[in-house]
Amino acid sequence: MMLRELLERQSLIVAGLMSGTSLDGIDVAIVRIDGCGFEASVKLLHFESFGYDAQLRERLKQLCSLDQSNVALLCGMNFAIAERFADAVFKTVAAAGMNMEDVDLISTHGQTVWHIPVADEADAFLPKSTLQIGDLSVLAKRTGRPVVGDFRTADMAVGGQGAPLAPYGDLILFRDAVKGRILQNIGGIGNCTAIPGGLSAADAGRLIAFDTGPGNMVIDQVVYELSGGKLTYDANGAWAATGQVHEELLRAMLAHPYFEQLPPKTTxxxxxxxxYAAAWLAEAARHGLPPEDIVATATAFTAHSIAGSYRHYVFPHCGIAEVIVSGGGAHNQELMRMLRELLPEQTVSTSDDFGFSSDAKEAILFALLGNDWIHGVPNNLPSATGAERPTLMGKLAMP
Structure with missing residues (x-):
């Protein structure tokens, strides 16, 4: 498809790709999007998720560690991950009963390996910056489709933190004429979007959004270590449900300075x-905790950091009737139980209850961001990222 034809179309079929900080795999959502901006309408046509194998996941963890990463690994993984992105798109398109020619555009978040939301004042070579890998040109050439990606850098270039980006799509998909809602994604990191009831697109500056802290990241690493590498996550929260939360250790975890920072903020x-998980496990061992109590306390850490963030930064500013959870954490029944217990005045449900798969939601949101790039519509929310102004995020690679 020529670029001119793509720019002139009002209805696009977009493959949205998401690979999050949990490093668990690649989500692909194929959606039909009619229109653009806050008036866009979305229909999910098909969704697939592809887990990273154990070796790839551990190499990515190396890449995200200052003491283990190296430039050769960074260079190679930029291409290696793009190849896996392409394979995931091919498989999803085939599973949907479609051909690659049916897909107008691919929109990808990329795989975050490092994020510096606040400049290091002591080092002029460490400004506010971010890095997502999964080369756009490799993905475009392999699939034969135009690719939009690398969204975060544009927001940072106009003073933002490059995240969270999900609130833009949350506002399009979930705003309500009456009810105040919080959209809580629980991936590797937790992020929330608080949307006051009756919020219009013109009044989007009243939206509150930020990263609440760890989502599944600490839980997953703890489970991996305690199981000797046999488990990568606590399925349905079953292990945590057998343990007791260690209140003293939980209080110490919640004293982390991140939770005192005012939004907008990202981590x-x-x-x-x-x-962090290694240091925390050492502290748990010092307390003599059995494995089930460690997993239960790590799970409570996520739940309390989310609920505490609401109490400090959301509830004083807007009434919230519903909390809608998405991401892998929505499947953790013990985590969901804890959230319901901590938020007795709100209804806590999942995005599945609103017609959007909790697994697919973020991939759908990135499809929306790519669609708006094509239409030239600014697709960041300064109230969420701290940017100086709305801007058009994304870069284009042609096949």
């Missing part, structure tokens, strides 16, 4: 990754 593996 990632640089704060709550493998090194």
């Amino acid at each position: 990632g593996r640089e704060l709550f990754g493998k090194a």
Whole structure:
């Protein structure tokens, strides 16, 4: 498809790709999008998820660690991950009973390996910056389709933190004429979007959005270590449900300075990754906790950091009737139980209850971002990222 034809179309079929900080795999959502901006309408045509194998996941963890990463690994993985993105798109298109020619556009988040939301004042060579790998040209050439990606850098270039980006799509898909809602994604990192009831697109500055802290990241790493590498996550929260939360250790975890920072704010593996989990496990061992109590406390850490963020930064500013959870954490029944217990005045459900798969939601959101790039519509939310102004995020690679 020539670029001119693509720019003139009002209805596009877009393959949205998401690979998050949990490093668990690649999500692909094929959607039909009619229109653009806040008036866009979306229909999910097909969704597939492809888990990273154990070796790839551990290499990515290396890449996200200051003491284990190297430039050769970074260079190679930029292409290697793009090849896996392409394979995931081919498989999803085939599973949908479609041909690649049916897909107008691919829109990809890329795989985040490092994120510096605040400049290091002591080092002029560490400005506010971010890096997502999965080369756009490799993906475009392999699939034969135009690719839009690398969204975060444009927001940072106009003073934002490059995240969270999900609130833009949350506002399009979930705003309600009456009810105040929080959209809580629980991937590797948790992020929330608080949308006051009756919010219009013109009043989007009233939206509140930020990263709440660890989502599945600490839980997953703890489970991996305690199981000797046999498990990569706590399926349905079953292990946590057998343990008791250690309140003293939980209070110490919640004293992390990140939770005192005012929004907008973002975080990632640089704060709550493998090194953090190792130090936390050592502290749990000092307390003599059995494995089930460790997993239960790590799960409570995520739940309390989410609910505490709401109490400090959301509830004082807008009434919230519903909390709608998506991402892998929506499947953790013990985590969901804890959230319901901590939020008795809100209804806590999942995005599945609103017609959007909790697994597919973020991939759908990135399809929306790519669609708006094609239409030239600014697709960041300064109220969420701290940017100085709305801007058009994304870069294009042609096949």
